[in-house]
Amino acid sequence: MEIAMNENTLRFTRIFEAPRQLVFSCMVEPEHLTHFWGPVGVTTPLDTISVDARAGGAFTTVMVNDADGSTYPTSARYLEVNPPERLSWIEDYSGMTVTITFTELGTRRTQVDIEQTNVPAPMLDPAAQAGFLTSLDRFEAYLARRAGAHR
Amino acid sequence: MTVVEDQQLDAMFSALSDPTRRAIVVRLAAGDATVNELAEPFKLSLPGISKHLKVLERSGLISRGRKAQFRPCHLELQALDAAAGWIEESRRLWSERFDKLDQHLRTLQEPRNGDRHE
Numbered sequence: 001m002e003i004a005m006n007e008n009t010l011r012f013t014r015i016f017e018a019p020r021q022l023v024f025s026c027m028v029e030p031e032h033l034t035h036f037w038g039p040v041g042v043t044t045p046l047d048t049i050s051v052d053a054r055a056g057g058a059f060t061t062v063m064v065n066d067a068d069g070s071t072y073p074t075s076a077r078y079l080e081v082n083p084p085e086r087l088s089w090i091e092d093y094s095g096m097t098v099t100i101t102f103t104e105l106g107t108r109r110t111q112v113d114i115e116q117t118n119v120p121a122p123m124l125d126p127a128a129q130a131g132f133l134t135s136l137d138r139f140e141a142y143l144a145r146r147a148g149a150h151r
Numbered sequence: 152m153t154v155v156e157d158q159q160l161d162a163m164f165s166a167l168s169d170p171t172r173r174a175i176v177v178r179l180a181a182g183d184a185t186v187n188e189l190a191e192p193f194k195l196s197l198p199g200i201s202k203h204l205k206v207l208e209r210s211g212l213i214s215r216g217r218k219a220q221f222r223p224c225h226l227e228l229q230a231l232d233a234a235a236g237w238i239e240e241s242r243r244l245w246s247e248r249f250d251k252l253d254q255h256l257r258t259l260q261e262p263r264n265g266d267r268h269e
Contacts, residue, residue: 036255
């Protein structure tokens with residue numbers, strides 16, 4: 001994973017063993033999103049996901065913490081919907097932009113690149129607030145990796 | 152974990168809103184450095200880099216040694232931990248999402264993918 005802070009951008013990359021069209025569909029169809037949108041310990045009920053997958057369309061979810069039922073609503077507006085190659089939205093609360101690029105590496109192999117720009121102050125973002133306190137050790141390791149990537 | 156006041160957080164995020172200062176922080180994560188060592192890769196004048204360092208120092212993100220001439224800069228990891236928790240949180244969010252998506256894609260592509268495994 002590479003993180004390029006000096007462009008005010010965070011990047012995350014993952015390769016999936018699946019056709020590009022399917023991976024793209026997973027990112028814009030509520031029936032798929034409900035399976036993975038919440039991180040560990042957080043569920044995103046199908047009926048809370050609303051997707052209007054076109055430029056200017058809204059993308060909203062409510063993530064529910066399994067342990068205590070607290071909710072984290074998210075609300076964004078699509079900037080670009082270009083299946084199966086590119087998807088981008090801007091988050092309403094934070095102004096953060098997320099751009100997802102889907103690259104075909106084979107008929108059943110797809111690389112997904114996430115790019116987050118205009119990274120917000122954390123206090124504005126409910127999802128970031130939810131886990132704001134992270135362990136120092138984990139962050140140190142992360143920083144070391146990031147510093148290494150810049151050499 | 153250090154308790155960080157809201158005002159200090161504001162100062163840290165304000166300090167981190169500048170790309171050069173973020174790059175300095177990344178450099179210091181690899182180890183302490185003097186002003187000269189910092190100025191070189193960023194192609195900045197010494198007064199220019201000093202200005203950025205003052206902002207970082209006031210925010211609590213870095214401290215500076217007392218050896219008069221060199222005053223090496225040191226990244227205050229505990230302060231940065233609080234300030235940059237959101238980066239880690241963001242990374243964790245996508246990482247866990249991707250893990251779940253990976254599992255979901257496997258389920259979808261199983262030979263009998265008409266079955267719904269919940």
